[in-house]
Amino acid sequence: MSAARKRPRRLTARMRLTLSYTLFAVTAGTLSLAVVYVGMKYVPNYPLTSSNPRYRSDAPSRQEILDTLLNACGYALALLTAVGMIGGWLIAGRVLRPLQDITRAAHAAADGALEHRIALTGPKDEFTDLSDAFDEMLERLQRSFDAQQRFAANASHELRTPLAITRTMLQVAAADPNGQDWPKLVGRLQDTNQRGIEISEALLQLADLGHAPPETGPVDLADTTGRALAAVRDEASALGVTITADLRPAPATGNPVLLRQAALNLLHNALRHNLPADGRVTVTTGPDPDDPARVRLTVTNSGAPLAPEAVATFTEPFLRGRGRTAEADPARRGHGLGLAIVAAVTEAHHGRLHLAAEPSGGMRATLSLPAR
Incomplete structure (x- = not known):
């Protein structure tokens, strides 16, 4: 009840x-x-009474x-x-x-x-303040609900894709078991299964970030970014991308594991959405020149020219550099959750994430945190 x-x-x-x-x-x-x-x-x-007692008043x-x-x-x-x-x-x-x-x-x-709005008219008073606050709450709820619906639909599609591919390969193998190249089939099944695992882990990470605040402590963005760089050196070499790093001290308060994951996702995004050959990635950390009370991590990559309105949507889950279409090259293929996780990590640390298209092509990603 x-x-x-x-x-x-x-x-x-x-x-x-x-x-x-x-x-x-x-x-x-x-x-x-x-x-x-x-x-x-x-x-x-x-x-x-009358002043003269002989007269009756x-x-x-x-x-x-x-x-x-x-x-x-x-x-x-x-x-x-x-x-x-x-x-x-x-x-x-x-x-x-x-x-x-x-x-x-x-x-x-x-x-x-949720699309209904009060839109109370009249002079500003307690009721109009309440009405405006309620309308703002409805607008945020509607945006959140729409984003949740899109996220659920996209997650279902992304998780269904590797399962459907796996089912098709198994059906073909079952129909003609003697005509299969089993080592190649097993390799393709492993790649497809790994893609499903990565999507599931990314979804779980997003869910965890949205439910509980992370444990924080002293951290240096230069250190976490340096560890992320060490993890992507081989991938950068395979893709023919040159990484230039300038890691100056950037002391902040945060979760080192999550911030390393955010840096790793920014680097993966910069490497995989780059030029086909002779690509470049520039990584810097240090004090934020726009705000002395903050530190920042900046990742800039070369690549095809990007529309500013398209860049503004890159933190939406399952959006890739080519929209919702996966890259044909497996080495450059992502699951479309990297920047969404970066945005969630940034929000959990009360930071700011700014994505901007570079005039010469590619994108600049700036993650800014309060300095320690």
């Missing part, structure tokens, strides 16, 4: 505001009439005046109560009308209509 169903029923906010307005009006009226009544009773203090006595005033006060309070109830009900309804719009939008969002 939901928490809303467990709550005891009580008066609505509109009724409580109405009763509050009415109580205030009646209290203020009672005090005002009490002041008048006391003033009439004790001021003036001379008798309301038709003027009412003090007690008669007080009794009449008391009756009039009763009628006035009754009228004030009725006016307070009716006016309070109308005023409360007008004041709470924006809240009703927000409530309807919340119910619509709970039913799945």
Whole structure:
């Protein structure tokens, strides 16, 4: 049972505001009439009679005046109560009308209509602030939900591809077992299986980054980048890419394993999406010249010219240099999650990741972290 169903029923906010307005009006009226009544009773203090005792005065006595005033006060309070109830009900309804719009939008969002927006008009007040915050929350939820749907669909496609390839190769082998080159078939099956394992591990890494903050400690981007460079030297040589490194101290606070993985992914991306021959990669670490309180890692690679609008989408999962089409060359093929993992690692470390197309071709990736 939901928490809303467990709550005891009580008066609505509109009724409580109405009763509050009415109580205030009646209290203020009672005090005002009490002041008048006391003033009439004790001021003036001379008798309301004729100065000549031989003449009988038709003027009412003090007690008669007080009794009449008391009756009039009763009628006035009754009228004030009725006016307070009716006016309070109308005023409360007008004041709470924006809240009703927000409530309807919340119910619509709970039913799945995340595209609905309140767009409350009028002067800036508490209700418009709440409405704007709610609209911003709905917009972020819609973006997150759309990204999750795209991610699930793309992950299913990427994981299904190696499985489908494996099934096809096994079906062909089963149909003609004598006509197969078994060593070649086994090698292809191993490559396809390894691709599925890499995708699964990358997905698990993304999931872990999104659920728990990483353990952090003192780290130097120069050291983590140096270890990542050592791991890709052979791949760079095989692809014919020359790496130039300038690793200056860049002390920060972070998780060394995750930051090494981020540097490794940036290097893999720079190597695999490079020129077919005589490619270049430049790697630098050190203080951020744009912000003395930060350090940064920069990876720049040569390559084909890139459109700036395309670069802005590279951190989306399963987007590769050629869009969602995998490279034909296995040595340059990726699973499309490298930059998505870099973006997740950067966010987990409260850093900034900036991707920019180079005018001469290729891309510059800058990972900036708060300095230690």
